[in-house]
Amino acid sequence: MRDRMSGNEAVAFAMKQIDPDVMGAFPITPSTEIPQYFSKYIADGEVHTEFVAVESEHSAMSTCIGASAAGARAITATSSAGLAYMWELLYVAASSRLPIVMAVVNRALTGPININNDHSDSMGCRDSGWIQIYAENNQEVYDNYIQAMPVAEHCRLPIMICQDGFITSHAVENIELLEDEQVRSFVGEYDPEHYLLKKDEPLAVGPYGISPYYMEIKKGQAEAMKESRTRIYEVAEAFAKISGRSYGMIEEYMMDDADFAVVLIGSSAGTAKAAAHGLREAGIKAGVIKVRVFRPFPWEELRKALRGVKAVAVMDKSEGFSGWGGPLFAETRAALYDLEESARPLLQSLVYGLGGRDVTVSTFEAIYEDLARTAEAGTVEHIYRHVGVRGDEEGIQG
Amino acid sequence: MTYKLKEELNKKERFAQGHRLCAGCGAGVAVSAVLRALDEEDKAVVSNATSCLEVSTFIYPDTAYEDSYIHSAFENAAAMTGGVETAYRVLKKRGKIDENFKFICFGGDGGTYDIGLQSLSGAMERGHDMVYVCYDNEAYMNTGIQRSSATPRFADATTTPVGTKSYGKIQNKKDLTAIIAAHGVPYVAQTTMLGNFRDIHEKAHRAIYTEGPCFLNVLAPCPRGWRYGMDDLAEICRLAVDTCVWPLYEVVNGKWHLTYEPRTKLPVSDFLEKQGRFAHMFRPGNEWMIDEAQQYVDEKWENLKARCE
Ligand SMILES: Cc1ncc(C[n+]2csc(CCOP(=O)(O)OP(=O)(O)O)c2C)c(N)n1
Ligand code: SF4
Ligand SMILES: [Mg+2]
Numbered sequence: 167m168r169d170r171m172s173g174n175e176a177v178a179f180a181m182k183q184i185d186p187d188v189m190g191a192f193p194i195t196p197s198t199e200i201p202q203y204f205s206k207y208i209a210d211g212e213v214h215t216e217f218v219a220v221e222s223e224h225s226a227m228s229t230c231i232g233a234s235a236a237g238a239r240a241i242t243a244t245s246s247a248g249l250a251y252m253w254e255l256l257y258v259a260a261s262s263r264l265p266i267v268m269a270v271v272n273r274a275l276t277g278p279i280n281i282n283n284d285h286s287d288s289m290g291c292r293d294s295g296w297i298q299i300y301a302e303n304n305q306e307v308y309d310n311y312i313q314a315m316p317v318a319e320h321c322r323l324p325i326m327i328c329q330d331g332f333i334t335s336h337a338v339e340n341i342e343l344l345e346d347e348q349v350r351s352f353v354g355e356y357d358p359e360h361y362l363l364k365k366d367e368p369l370a371v372g373p374y375g376i377s378p379y380y381m382e383i384k385k386g387q388a389e390a391m392k393e394s395r396t397r398i399y400e401v402a403e404a405f406a407k408i409s410g411r412s413y414g415m416i417e418e419y420m421m422d423d424a425d426f427a428v429v430l431i432g433s434s435a436g437t438a439k440a441a442a443h444g445l446r447e448a449g450i451k452a453g454v455i456k457v458r459v460f461r462p463f464p465w466e467e468l469r470k471a472l473r474g475v476k477a478v479a480v481m482d483k484s485e486g487f488s489g490w491g492g493p494l495f496a497e498t499r500a501a502l503y504d505l506e507e508s509a510r511p512l513l514q515s516l517v518y519g520l521g522g523r524d525v526t527v528s529t530f531e532a533i534y535e536d537l538a539r540t541a542e543a544g545t546v547e548h549i550y551r552h553v554g555v556r557g558d559e560e561g562i563q564g
Numbered sequence: 565m566t567y568k569l570k571e572e573l574n575k576k577e578r579f580a581q582g583h584r585l586c587a588g589c590g591a592g593v594a595v596s597a598v599l600r601a602l603d604e605e606d607k608a609v610v611s612n613a614t615s616c617l618e619v620s621t622f623i624y625p626d627t628a629y630e631d632s633y634i635h636s637a638f639e640n641a642a643a644m645t646g647g648v649e650t651a652y653r654v655l656k657k658r659g660k661i662d663e664n665f666k667f668i669c670f671g672g673d674g675g676t677y678d679i680g681l682q683s684l685s686g687a688m689e690r691g692h693d694m695v696y697v698c699y700d701n702e703a704y705m706n707t708g709i710q711r712s713s714a715t716p717r718f719a720d721a722t723t724t725p726v727g728t729k730s731y732g733k734i735q736n737k738k739d740l741t742a743i744i745a746a747h748g749v750p751y752v753a754q755t756t757m758l759g760n761f762r763d764i765h766e767k768a769h770r771a772i773y774t775e776g777p778c779f780l781n782v783l784a785p786c787p788r789g790w791r792y793g794m795d796d797l798a799e800i801c802r803l804a805v806d807t808c809v810w811p812l813y814e815v816v817n818g819k820w821h822l823t824y825e826p827r828t829k830l831p832v833s834d835f836l837e838k839q840g841r842f843a844h845m846f847r848p849g850n851e852w853m854i855d856e857a858q859q860y861v862d863e864k865w866e867n868l869k870a871r872c873e
Binding site for chain 2: 233
């Protein structure tokens with residue numbers, strides 16, 4: 167089924183096709199449209215979900231925790247400050263092993279307030295025990311959403327399906343939708359083994375976990391996260407069969423023989439690909455790696471894909487304030503540690519696009535040029551830089 | 565249906581012995597009294613805000629609850645319970661479950677008057693079919709007796725200590741019961757553990773079996789934080805009620821009713837003098853504290869009577 171929709175509408179449409187049990191949500195730009203579209207579906211009798219119009223995101227996540235523990239499929243959507251407000255409960259949802267599905271429309275965190283895209287919100291909670299899958303465009307966010315429940319419910323881990331605020335959430339693009347029936351049979355019924363409302367089997371959730379037990383619980387989560395990669399691949403494979411569209415942990419673009427590469431997440435991958443394509447015509451071997459799944463971290467895939475590349479810029483759309491580069495950079499660099507030295511690329515961190523700062527094809531051209539100079543010099547001059555900051559001489563302008 | 569404590573006590577306990585609350589703790593007595601008001605054939609999901617109660621009744625892997633139970637955080641118990649209740653409605657509608665469940669949430673005064681007030685207000689306004697029970701022990705006991713907005717004026721708490729420049733807490737207690745009543749929910753009541761427990765039983769039963777969001781505020785004395793003997797729960801509750809420090813009333817569909825009027829209203833000092841947290845009020849020169857405490861209680865009581873039909 168071909169259509170034209172924004173990323174927000176695509177997510178709401180996927181939700182409608184799934185017809186989950188409970189949605190708790192609170193408005194925040196740029197994710198507000200998702201509960202709005204969804205409320206309209208409910209108002210028109212197209213879905214049977216109970217929508218709980220809570221008084222805060224904190225209560226949205228609390229609603230999802232209660233509903234999910236009770237045995238329902240529970241969903242929410244949020245951005246930025248809303249996600250930050252849920253923080254404490256993200257850990258609770260994960261440790262209670264509740265497969266809640268959250269649509270995250272990435273937006274900068276406040277300080278100063280800014281409604282535009284970057285990844286500081288979901289990157290901030292990267293260690294909360296949620297699977298995180300990011301999309302480049304509307305099609306991907308729709309496809310990722312359809313895959314979310316089969317992954318989360320199997321692994322008993324909550325999952326964030328992320329897209330870039332405004333860039334993806336509000337831009338109307340062509341999209342290929344599955345039929346309702348296909349979606350329903352792909353996602354299936356939610357049939358948890360234990361839940362609060364189960365007949366003749368009371369359940370207690372959310373204990374005081376004293377030291378002799380706490381670590382076992384955490385290790386259980388860690389194991390589930392490690393194993394989730396297998397499930398992510400399985401679900402992607404099954405999805406490819408019904409849609410013809412394939413997904414992995416990362417996407418490699420012109421990486422087979424690349425000398426220079428950028429590693430990044432989300433919508434800017436499209437711009438990077440356009441730049442790499444242009445440079446290829448000029449004989450420069452540029453490539454792009456788009457990280458689709460950030461949690462669990464695709465370290466094996468990255469190590470394989472980056473082996474032998476001469477120079478690489480790992481681009482973070484969030485400031486980790488580590489004083490040494492963003493989170494994607496730090497983890498990518500760690501993933502390459504045990505490559506033999508001759509195969510280990512020169513690596514640098516570029517922080518870009520904060521609060522919606524634009525990056526264009528020419529920005530990426532400047533980045534690739536810089537990578538070529540780095541490779542030529544055989545050493546990284548500045549390991550940690552910013553892109554497009556006025557008056558920043560160490561940074562990259564373009 | 566006439567209430568007989570003996571018969572009630574013959575029902576299967578839903579709140580098991582063996583929890584780790586202090587001996588004489590009012591919270592545990594309140595919980596078992598409220599849960600006894602459930603009809604035997606009904607199932608329940610019990611929920612908690614983080615508190616003394618929570619950390620003493622579900623310590624992995626042991627739970628004190630016979631029914632299903634959930635806790636997730638300090639400030640979100642009402643919203644979380646609303647989520648459980650919503651799931652129940654959907655799953656029932658979809659034919660996935662067929663039993664009747666009731667939803668009863670317990671939070672301390674900290675988790676209710678303070679950090680969880682927004683969550684509670686939201687859940688009450690949205691109309692979830694649940695009962696929220698605040699067991700009010702007038703401070704954050706779990707973290708070591710810090711003041712809350714439920715702590716009465718003059719009380720010596722660890723963040724309002726009595727000192728050469730301090731007489732304890734400065735502010736009066738927040739009137740949470742009235743705040744929740746102002747939400748226009750079908751049933752709100754104040755109660756505590758008295759005599760044969762008829763008052764708390766009947767109010768809990770009414771709250772559980774009234775459709776929609778209902779609220780009980782239960783004075784649940786804490787021997788440790790209030791500094792009185794652990795055997796004196798009944799006496800402390802009785803004095804709170806007979807001094808009108810803790811009036812018993814209910815608000816049914818917006819109509820206020822006193823459910824108990826002391827035959828002789830006792831002086832507030834009778835209640836205060838039993839508790840170490842008010843000991844400084846009885847030192848020479850501090851008579852004004854007792855006078856002001858009395859004045860405050862009298863005013864509140866007169867206002868309440870005027871409101872009740
Ligand atoms: C967000 C958050 N802040 C603080 C705490 C620490 N804390 C746990 S219980 C508690 C006090 C509980 O007081 P109350 O609700 O009155 O229950 P009580 O222990 O007195 O029965 C506090 C401050 C917490 N768990 N979560
Ligand atoms: S400190 Fe007070 S409220 Fe907490 S368990 Fe002991 S008696 Fe009960
Ligand atoms: Mg308390």
